[in-house]
Amino acid sequence: MKDIERPELSWDEWDELKDPRPEENDFDAVVASAMTRRAFMGRVLAMGSGAAVMGTGLLNTTSAQAQASNRFAFTPIPIATDFTIHVPEGYSWAPVAKWGDPLFSDAPAFDPKSGVTKDGQARAFGENTDGMELFNVNGHEIIAVNHEYANTSQNLPLTEGEVTSADDVTLLQNAQGVAVFEVAETDGVWDIVVDSPYNRRITHTTPMAIQGPAAGHDLLKTEADPDGVLALGTMNNCGAGKTPWGTYLTCEENFNGYFGSTDEGFERSGEFARYGIGLEGRYAYEKFDARFDISKNPNEPNRFGYIVEIDPADPTSTPVKRTALGRFKHENAATAVAPDGRVVVYLGDDERGEYLYKFVSRDVYVPGGDTSTLLDHGQLYAAKFNDDGRGEWLALTPEATGMADEAEIAILTRLAASAVGATTMDRPEWVAVNPVAAEAYCALTNNRNRAVKANAGGDETPVNGPNPRAENNYGQIVRWYPESDDHAAVDFTWDLYVMAGNPTVHDDAYAGSDNVNEGNLFNSPDGMMFDSAGMLWIQTDGDDSNEDGFAGMGNNQMLVGDPVTGEIQRFMTGPNGSEVTGITWSSDRRTAFVGIQHPSAPFPDGDGSLARSTIVAIKRDDNAIIG
Secondary structure, three states: OHHHOOOOOOHHHHHHHHOOOOOOOOOHHHHHHOOOHHHHHHHHHHOOOHHHHHHHHHHOHHHHHHHHHHHOOOOOOOOOOOOOOEOOOOEEEEEEEEOOOEOOOOOOOOEOOOEOOHHHHOOEOOOOEEEEEEEEEOOEEEEEEEEOOOOHHHHOHHHOOOOOOHHHHHHHHHHOEEEEEEEEEEOOEEEEOOOOOOOEEEOOOOEEEEEOOOOOOHHHOOOOOOOOOEEEOOOOEEEEEEOOOOOEEEEEOOHHHHOEOOOOOOOOOHHHHHOOOOOOOOOOHHHHOHHHEOOOOOOHHHHOOOEEEEOOOOOOOOOEEEHHHOOOOEEEEEEEEOOOOEEEEEEEEOOEOOOEEEEEEEEEOOOOOOOOOOOOOEEEEEEEEOOOOEEEEEEOOHHHHOOOOHHHHHHOHHHHHHHHOOOOOEOEEEEEEOOOOOOEEEEEOOEOOOOOOOOOOOOOOOOEOOEOOOOEOOOEEEEEEEHHHOOOOOEEEEEEEEEOOOOOOOOOHHHOOOOOOOOOOOOOEEEEEEOOOOOEEEEEOOOOOOOHHHOOOOOOEEEEEOOOOOOEEEEEEOOOOOEEEEEEEOOOOOEEEEEEEOOOOOOOOOOOOOOOOEEEEEEEOOOOOOO
């Protein structure tokens, strides 16, 4: 049935359709070395300290799982392939905010057939909910949440998904960005507090300050902003982060797809090619809004691809693009405070064969002190993983990269990481920092191009330590331990917490690690977050066909992992067609808020209604702490 199919290509599929990589295979030798489970494990053990390299997740899980049962406060659930949500016995879920729900009383109600109006959308909950955080502001529970992208078939149903006018563009621009809104619980039910003074929509046209090394650079100057210090809008906001001082970090990911050219003869630069900026935008913005026409405004794309800091406590504040944290397809921003008080931000670039980064502030964080420029000065690094289980963070300096200055590195960060020889990764998505141990995790969601194609910059992508499988359709989670328990340190050791796979289909490396079994099969780990007890919540965004190599995996899901033992159990399944993405907790930890992105109809309103991305609240029936 047409109405239960996912109508749009994923962003990486769209990128490669519009900007295909060369069809070359220079890595046959390393592909062959990774094709059997026995050979793979043999290489691990031959490194000299198998447990240290691959972690308890791969080698020591079985004996430890019996000791871990009391760490899971639920009975794991089976897969599902239907069009609703499932949670364990003793837990319940309910919608909190759905695409089109008014944040203000002057917004029109959502129409189940036609959706929302362009003006109403600017005053309502947006589309494709993604990363989010909850903030307690003077006793008020405030959620800041990303609205990553538009599904035109859903958002423009009257034109069957075709963008036909400037009004259509405005509607799409208003459906995306960020929402900040208050929620409150009454008799166990969470709802939006309509007209709360904290409520706010941030869209593709909201003014943003540009700060850090790239501010005022010639590459950021436009006719509308000749000083290069004030951008309009934030877009393709994917994962998120939370600073120690209580602000929200939203991450601009696939910004390249919003730009195009009305001049078919326009020749794009090599820098544009590296960032996937082409002549045809995904939403035809360039046809109706000249700001997105690269033949008329070639510097406009350079003003996107950053981390944006938003103060949820002050709805009048101007969001700030923090250019010191680099420009690439930001997935999320995970923060930690080093022992000396400097702030560390881990950052993934979500594209096949791109890099993992971290930023270390120059200045120290002082609670209650001025933080307005704390993320504007510091050192940006890219990760180098060695196959012996050690690694280092390579400083992206003018001397190391051969680039002119910090501003150029901030704007063309991918080129800087390539120049220093960082490790190409299998789509580094969310990073999560363990609050009870000095370790961090990154979800490497998948990479069908591993050992098949170079990345967009021509960097080879051979099988390597943290990315050990060619044509990797399952993904893995890499974990690292900073030297001396200091997240600001240059050196680290690493292992793999889990390699997703299917042992019911494969008997080689594609079966996955030893902590993957018939009862917890999954693919494409994406979102991750630690709870207060140090348990890792893992969300997936992968193949939900439940066929062939993905048989037994069902719909996308949310699992919980124990970092101590490696054990992983399934907690939740999402509706068919959806990605489970974004998780945060109420201040009392008795409610988990979870995002459902791009579900297939009829979720959540029933037959005949448009599918609606939704934040749901999950609670224990006994109202005990959930995370």
